[in-house]
Amino acid sequence: MLDTLLPILIFSALALAVIGAMRRIRLWRQGRPSPVPILQGLAAMPRRYVVDLHHVVARDKVMSNTHVATAGGFVAAAVLMILVHGLGLAQGVLGWALLAASAVMFVGSLFVARRRRNPPARLSKGPWMRLPKSLMAFSLSVFLITLPAVGVLPQDAGSWILAVALAAVLAWGLGEMVFGMTWGGPMKHAFAGALHLAFHRRPERFSTKAGGKGRSTGLKALDLDSPQAKLGVEMPSDFTWNQLLGFDACVQCGRCEAVCPAFAAGQPLNPKKLIQDMVVGLAGGSDAHYAGSPYPGKPVGEHAGGPHGPIVAREGKALVDAETLWSCTTCRACVEECPMMIEHVDAIVDMRRFLTLEHGNTPNKGAEVLDNLIATDNPGGFDPGSRLHWAADLNLPRMADLGQVDVLLWLGDGVFDMRNQRTLRALVKVLRAAEVDFAVLGDEERDSGDVARRLGDEATFQSLARRNIATLAKYRFQRIVTCDPHSFHVLCNEYRELGGPGGDAHYTVLHHSTFIAELYAAGQLHFTPWKGGAVTYHDPCYLGRYNGEYEAPREVLRALGITVTEMARSGFRSRCCGGGGGAPLTDIPGERRIPDMRMDDVRETGAELVAVGCPQCTAMLEGVVEAAEVRDIAELVADALVILPVKMAKGQGRAGQARVEELAS
Amino acid sequence: MRPDPQKSPSLAITVLVSVGCHPLTGRGRRADQDARGVELARALPLAEVRLLHAGVLDAGSDAALRGYLGMGFDALTLIEQPESSDVVPALAEVLADHPPTLVIAGTRAERGEASGLLPYLLAERLGWPLVAAVAEVEGVEGGVATLLQALPRGQRRRLQVRLPAILTVDSAAPAPRQSAFGPARRGQLAVHEVGEAVPDAELVEWVEQPARKRPKRLKIVKAASARDRFKAAAAKAEGGSGQVLDGVTPEQGAEAILKLLKEEGVLRR
Structure with a gap:
């Protein structure tokens, strides 16, 4: 009797799943069109699943193995079940393979069940709580039904009541696993997830066979020229x-x-x-x-x-x-x-x-900052002609005077912030010690547009970006170095779409920690060994997660003789300081402050000093009451600099020469 | 706001808007006080607000005027006037043709002559009352508006004025809402034709030059303690010799003002 019942069950479940899939696809197609390479995406999907997705899943070893057993077992069991029970190809190895697959899946489902006994708060309950039972129902019933098919049990083992009961359990399992996959049950994630991997909006983020970690972190630019194009997402x-x-x-x-x-x-x-x-x-x-x-x-x-x-x-x-x-x-x-x-x-x-x-509803200070950016090109509403006032005594070389240098030092809006001015001074000192040929844009520099973009003001972002790109195009230089990871990220990744680096422009953008690490490796910097206490390092989100630079700052700290005591959440798991995305401007109330929590992380390590590489992080972490000392990497490097006598003489010579030139002119 | 044919507007407001100028960078923008005027108008229930601007239309003023449209308007009525023309006759003509219940303007413009006289000249021409420095319109009932007028040091005076009237707002009025890019881009600058533009004869004769930064008079507080300093900072302006004239003829009033100006050395003879 099962021989007739099973194919009906299997194929009706499959048919229903196909109908459900059509329905689901229709739901997705309500979205705006976005062309994707369909076949290429589908071809890339298995690799994206096995390599990139499992790279993330594998951060939790138990869950990763559970998923491999359950999902792998299920996919194998489902395919084999169609062959064995649907098409009646039970002979030989197929039936045994099906037994093995369903057994593996059953073991996996036991682990899923264990996970669900005392689930952590982050897991959703509801229908997800029945999933282990459904998994077991499916795997167990498939296993039992397959036993007679391979001849372990006689074909007529048990009564017809048992067969009907088994079929009912299988129906439940099929319902969850096949029907539910496309009709919105927990298993929907398998169907939607597979297609999502194939048709991802940012295919660049996946690694490729050629090697290299895929990375794509920029936002997609809005079309502001067409009046029909919608400005953002309303529905x-x-x-x-x-x-x-x-x-x-x-x-x-x-x-x-x-x-x-x-x-x-x-x-x-x-x-x-x-x-x-x-x-x-x-x-x-x-x-x-x-x-x-x-x-x-x-x-x-x-x-x-x-x-x-x-x-x-x-x-x-x-x-x-x-x-x-x-x-x-x-x-x-x-x-x-x-x-x-x-x-x-x-x-x-x-x-x-x-x-x-x-x-026009940017909350709190957000609207004011956007107005300032429009009127003065900086978020604080300061006179754009006063960008270099902080460096009145530094005699910084200007791009406008030189036209061509090796390194363009991008100062960022930190020029208006007295705390960040200390960092900038330190960075200038380091660059001079390493005899880097650099210049600044001075008053020609504008806000990079980062905060405008995160606050959703794409118009102001694009206006700032285009003017910055035009300014940069006037001069010749190999690299941009900045101590602000936000400017770094925007200049490096988000200007590309508008004609920045990678497009027509030929320069690379570096965070100052990367550049300092390079200078040190090239033997251009020499440090006195670190004598202070324990130090920890806070990864800025826009440097680490956005751009994958975790190593360079640590290399610099190592070069200084500092052994970094890592926080529990560091590297790609670093906890945000709370300063990104305009969050300090929109200032939505909560129960705690994000920087306080981050400073607790610092305190947990017992470090007396936290090294940072971002003006936002500096401001946020220094704002914590009873904070550990917060120093930018540039400051630590500047303090430890050993100026070799030869260099000093040279440096003086240069300064002297400059003075002579000034007198002559 | 576009007029709704179904519902008769209960309160027609025209806000006079000008092209502003950022104090630091000099970039065109919506003028701050005018934008506050728009905000004041929009905050009134059942108000049908019309924006009106008279002046030159070029790329710079277009961008600045769109700043007002970004506050949620479909259109702005624009009376195109050549450079250095007197906009008062044109504005008066448009206002007299379709008289609104209320006209709101900023106290003074951010560029050009910026004398702050325009609302007064308009009020004179139209024969309407004018209330300066309005901080809030509390309500409009039976052709009478109840207003809060801003006085120095955060004081407020409640006034009632018969409509139609002209109100001016300064920075005591509530801050304007954000100007959004979408509505600003979509909004229309509806050009309104009026008669011949009147050249501003006096303005033509003037010579403009950049303002000189004048030294600020320092208020020297000789205070020994923080309490004294606080008292000095919070003290009311010491007039003392102020005089309230009540029930006098205009001639007597003018006489008194003239006498004061001579005493203060403003007028010399």
Whole structure:
């Protein structure tokens, strides 16, 4: 009897799955068009899954092995089951292979069940709690049904009641695993996730066979010239279809939630919930069925929306509240942790764009800073003609006078901040000690546009960027060095789309730590050994996670004779200082402050000093009451410099020469 | 805001907007006080707000005027006037043709003559009352508006004025909302035709030169303690010799003002 029942069960489940898949694809296609190479993407998918995705999953060894056993077992069992029971090819090795696959899957599902016994807070409950049972139902019933097929048990073993019971359990398993995959059950992640990997919005982020770690961190530029083009994302259907597909791939594992600094600070943001809200918006409905941690301070069940309704209401409630979007520091910890390669931060900036460019609703100081950027090209509203006042005594060489140098020193808006001026002085001292041929733009420099872009003001970003690119194009230099990772990131990655480096321009952009490490390696810098206490290093998000530079700052610290006592969260897991993405400007209230938590991390290591490489991090960490000492790497290097006598004579000679020239002119 | 044909507007407001100038960089922008005027108008319930500008239309003024559209307007009525023409007749003509209930303007412009006289000249021409330095419109009922006028040191005076009237706002009025790029780009500058432009005969004769930075009079506080310093900082301006004239004829009033100006050395003879 099972011989007739099984093929019917299997093929009807498959048919329903196909119908569900069509439905799901129709939901995704509500998004804006975004051309992707379909075949190339599908061909790249297995590698992206095995290498890139599992690289993230493997950070948790137990879960990684569990997933390999369960998912691998399932895929093998499903294919074999169709062959063995669907098409009746039970002879020989196929049946035995099916037994093995379902056994492996069963073992995996036991681990899934163990995980679900006392699940950590970050995991979603609800339908996810029944998943281990469904996995077991599927694997066990497939295993038992296959036993007679390979001849271990006689064909007519047990009664027909047992057969019907088995078939019922299998129906449950098939329902969850095949039908549920495309109709919105927990297994949806497998279907959507596979396609998401194939049609990812940023295929550059995946590694390639040729080697090299893929990296793509820039935001996508908005088309500002066409009046028809929408400014950012108002409704779920304003996302591109592959963004919607990405949201749908979420497994609700909550790794993003566990690393999100805003969530930890009790601000109303939870990356997982945000993605789930987008899924709710995609299909239409309310968030009442969400079974994970809510946005801190916002009960579940009060928000609803649809694909063609607003995400953020001008008044009242829609899918998401504006302050949720403004809580993000754009640190990309969630993106780094996400095993499904979802791009939370880009989605948040897309939605912020609409709020700023259409609603004109950038909260708190955000609007004022944008006005300042428009009127004075710097966020503080300072006179753009006073950019070099801090360096009145340094006699900095100007690009306008020289026209051609090796290194362009990009100062950033820190020139207006007295704390950062100390860092800049230190950096100038280091460059001079290493006899680097450098110059600054001086008053020709403008804000890089970073904060405008994160606040969603793409128009101001592009205006600043284009003018900066035009200024840079006037001069000849090999490299740009900056002590601000935000400027570094924007100049290096986000100007490209508008004609920056990599496009027509031929220069590379370096963070000062990378450059100092290089100078040291080339023997141009000499240091006295470190005599201070324990030191830890805080990775800036825009240097580390965004640009993968974890080593150079540590190399410099090692060169100084410092042994870095690492924080629990360092490197790619570094916790944000709270200063990114305009978060200090929009200033959404929470229960704690993000820099306080980061300083607790510092304190845990017992370090007396925390080395940083970012003016934002310096400001945020120094703002903590009873903080450890905060020093920029440039300052540590400048303090330890040994100026060799030969160099000193040379340096004096140079200065003397300059003086003579001045007198002559 | 576009007029809604179904609902008759209960309060027609025209805000006079000008091309501003950033104090540090001199870049064109929405003028701060005018933008505050727009904000004041938008905050009123059931207000139908029209923006009106008279002046030259070029790339610079276009960008600046769009700053007002970005506050959520579909259109701005523009009376094109050549350089150095007197905009008062043109504005008065447009206002007299379709008289609004309320006209709001900034106290003074950020560029050009910036004498702050325009609202007064308009009020004179139209024969409407003018209230300066309005911080809030509390309500409009039965053709009478209740206003809060800003006085120095955060004081407020409640006034009632019969409509139509002209109000001017200064920086005591609430800060303007953010100007959004989308509506600013989409909004229309609707050109309104008026009669012949009147050249500003006096302005033509003037010679403009960059302002000289004048030394600031220092207020020297000789205080021994923090308490004294605080008192000095918080003290009211010491007039003392102020005089309230009540129930006098205009001639007597003018006489008193003239006498004061001579005493203070403003007028010399």
